[in-house]
Amino acid sequence: MWGKREDMLVHEESPYNAEPAGSALVDGEVTALDTFYCRNHGEIPDIPGKKWRLSVTGLVNHEQDFTLSDLESRFETRSLVATLQCAGNRRAGLIAVRDIPGEPWESGATSTAEWRGVRLSDVLSACGVRTDGPLHVEFTAPDVADEATPPQQYGSSIPLSKALSDEVLLAWEMNSEPLPRVHGGPVRVVVPGYIGARSVKWITGIKVQDHPSDNYFQSTVYHILPADADPDSARPGDGIPLSSVALNCDILEPADGATVPAGPLSVHGYALAGDGRGIARVDVSLDGGRTWAQAELAAEVSPWSWRRWSQVVDATPGPLTITARAWDTTAAMQPESAAQLWNPHGYVNNSWPSANLTVT
Ligand SMILES: Nc1nc2c(c(=O)[nH]1)N[C@H]1C(S)=C(S)[C@@H](COP(=O)(O)O)O[C@H]1N2
Numbered sequence: 001m002w003g004k005r006e007d008m009l010v011h012e013e014s015p016y017n018a019e020p021a022g023s024a025l026v027d028g029e030v031t032a033l034d035t036f037y038c039r040n041h042g043e044i045p046d047i048p049g050k051k052w053r054l055s056v057t058g059l060v061n062h063e064q065d066f067t068l069s070d071l072e073s074r075f076e077t078r079s080l081v082a083t084l085q086c087a088g089n090r091r092a093g094l095i096a097v098r099d100i101p102g103e104p105w106e107s108g109a110t111s112t113a114e115w116r117g118v119r120l121s122d123v124l125s126a127c128g129v130r131t132d133g134p135l136h137v138e139f140t141a142p143d144v145a146d147e148a149t150p151p152q153q154y155g156s157s158i159p160l161s162k163a164l165s166d167e168v169l170l171a172w173e174m175n176s177e178p179l180p181r182v183h184g185g186p187v188r189v190v191v192p193g194y195i196g197a198r199s200v201k202w203i204t205g206i207k208v209q210d211h212p213s214d215n216y217f218q219s220t221v222y223h224i225l226p227a228d229a230d231p232d233s234a235r236p237g238d239g240i241p242l243s244s245v246a247l248n249c250d251i252l253e254p255a256d257g258a259t260v261p262a263g264p265l266s267v268h269g270y271a272l273a274g275d276g277r278g279i280a281r282v283d284v285s286l287d288g289g290r291t292w293a294q295a296e297l298a299a300e301v302s303p304w305s306w307r308r309w310s311q312v313v314d315a316t317p318g319p320l321t322i323t324a325r326a327w328d329t330t331a332a333m334q335p336e337s338a339a340q341l342w343n344p345h346g347y348v349n350n351s352w353p354s355a356n357l358t359v360t
Pocket residue numbers: 036037038039040041042084085086087141142143154155182183184195196197198199200201202
């Protein structure tokens with residue numbers, strides 16, 4: 001379905017929500033198009049490239065509409081390797097603490113692509129964007145999400161200061177291919193460093209305004225509620241709104257629960273830092289966190305991309321638990337346990353990942 005590999009873990013057929021197995025993310029800095037996770041809140045729109053229009057309105061001197069060829073001809077194009085991570089990534093680990101409604105995403109709601117398009121800042125500048133005060137840039141799309149009451153088109157916003165940064169793109173290519181429909185084609189926003197929910201697909205409207213978007217996906221969900229809150233009675237503004245992605249790392253291979261032969265064992269994973277930060281170090285422990293050894297970090301491909309890491313450990317027969325943790329360039333480190341950060345919507349599980357193995 002949607003050109004994805006057959007072994008995707010499909011959480012929902014319609015709208016299509018699916019993630020690859022962790023092991024499928026090990027190969028390559030960039031995730032293949034048939035492997036990249038899909039997170040959809042409504043039915044997937046079908047907008048031919050020639051019919052696509054983007055209208056820019058609000059606190060700009062010249063409101064304007066753009067076609068795809070306007071974007072291609074009027075602005076410099078740029079390519080950028082960036083990782084997207086859904087705020088629900090690793091929710092399964094929170095559900096194991098206490099039940100949460102919603103898709104039990106494992107480790108695969110994270111993927112990396114090379115995106116090509118134009119800088120959102122160039123488009124906003126061409127419209128004479130106002131820069132006085134703490135403004136926000138709202139994105140709107142035509143897909144309708146039933147989970148809002150009443151159903152609502154998908155939308156969200158980012159602060160103008162982020163929107164004017166070099167890395168935020170209006171993208172129409174992914175890994176040198178036209179942006180697939182399921183990933184927001186003809187054109188989507190890519191907001192590196194922020195949770196995936198801010199990278200609005202099938203974007204048709206941009207509005208500059210003096211407050212964050214009132215859209216359900218900005219005002220109400222994608223907020224960290226206190227553990228004792230009832231998510232069904234959450235009102236707009238309740239909880240902590242998510243923007244920057246959290247420092248995280250994961251073990252992609254071997255899979256949790258695997259049986260492996262004794263001897264040298266290659267462990268593979270990734271680490272991802274929050275907005276504007278880098279990964280400084282990844283540590284691996286074989287004794288539940290009492291002692292740690294440094295993993296080998298692959299070279300940084302882009303400041304907005306995950307850092308892949310690996311470590312060869314000596315696997316001796318019996319049960320073996322591998323635990324990992326990442327540090328960022330501000331010396332912040334991941335929280336230890338999922339129980340510490342359990343929240344009613346099940347967002348941002350960035351606790352230390354572990355893989356429980358049997359060595360034979
Ligand atoms: N229009 C629209 N944009 C959207 C969504 C959506 O449902 N509709 N889902 C968001 C969420 S929650 C995530 S994590 C990313 C997922 O992007 P992908 O499906 O290309 O992986 O898209 C974001 N953009």
